[in-house]
Amino acid sequence: MEQPPVPLLRAERLLAAFGYWPSFHDAEVHRALLDRGSAGERPSITLVVNVFDSTGAVDERGYYDIRVDVLATLRFADVADVELRDHGVQNVLSELGLERQAAGRIAVELGPCYGLHGVFTCASVEVQDVASYARPRVAPPPAAADP
Secondary structure, three states, X not given: OOOOOOOOEOOHHHHHHHOOOOOOOOOEEEXXXXXXXXXXXXXXXXXXXXXXXXXXXXXXXXXXXXXXXXXXXXXXXXXXXXXXXXXXXXXXXXXXXXXXXXXXXXEEEEEEEEOOEEEEEEOEEEEEEEEEOOOOOOOOOOOOOOO
8 A cells, every 4th residue: 555755644544545655646625724823833734636537448428437536634733834835726736745854844845737826845644534536427419409
């Protein structure tokens, strides 16, 4: 079982869903909460991200066959050096990069693809929740009328 690149609190929640630590390639940020903190609590960022894995097969409509499809809630505690850009109606990541820094902090990269991306550092990351996600189905276009 491939582990996350840095120690995370409750990582087993996401590991149980996938069987490995996902790359977050093509994952979509559905919600981003920036919290300034309060007395005794440092600023944090909470992301709700649709993370999925495909078998690689494509169905008759051209959609990938999704093997695992979840909404993961990730909380990044004691954030600093925050640079976020291009938040929009769709926020697809190329990856979620996590790297341990020499000072014990974690460098986080929301890899750019479409919409929200950026970097920040944090003291810890927690997988707060992993819930099954029912992807909205798009109705096929109407058949063309015969001439």
